Amino acid sequence: MHDVSGEPQAVPAAHDEGQHHPIGLYLKVWGWLFVLSAMSYAVDYFQVQGITRWTLIIVFMLLKAGLIVSIFMHMAWERLSLIYAILVPPLVLLVLVRIMIVESNYTFWTRAIFFGGGG
Structure with missing residues (x-):
């Protein structure tokens, strides 16, 4: 391939298709999901009540959903x-x-x- 000036351009290799992410990224996300789940469980274990309970549960749920959607469903790279x-x-x-x-x-x-x- 050549650009307008006639200089050759680099052609991407066929094997570069798709996305490759390091396994460490997935392990970190699994770790965060574990920590957030433990914190969500701690809300019940320590018997937090009232609006604080539901606020914490919803915040942890949204954080976990955000991690899953962004990393495991590859939304971060879309x-x-x-x-x-x-x-x-x-x-x-x-x-x-x-x-x-x-x-x-x-x-x-x-x-x-x-x-x-x-x-």
Whole structure:
């Protein structure tokens, strides 16, 4: 192959197709998944209660899911457009759920005020 100036360009070898990642990366991710799972288990073991319990469980769950999707499903090495195609719809759904929660609270309190508390 030659570029516009007539100089030869390097042609990628056929055996370079695909992605190769070091096994150490996967071992580190497995280690992090183990640590995050142990921390999630510790929340139950130490009987953390209330909003702190659910916040910790959800944070650990999202961190583990993020590691799995980014490394084991190779999302970290995909093009940005594919990442947006996968991540944006769930984020939009979360925004819509939040809007519905705000609207339901407004409706509930409007009815409570108008009908005198429902009782």
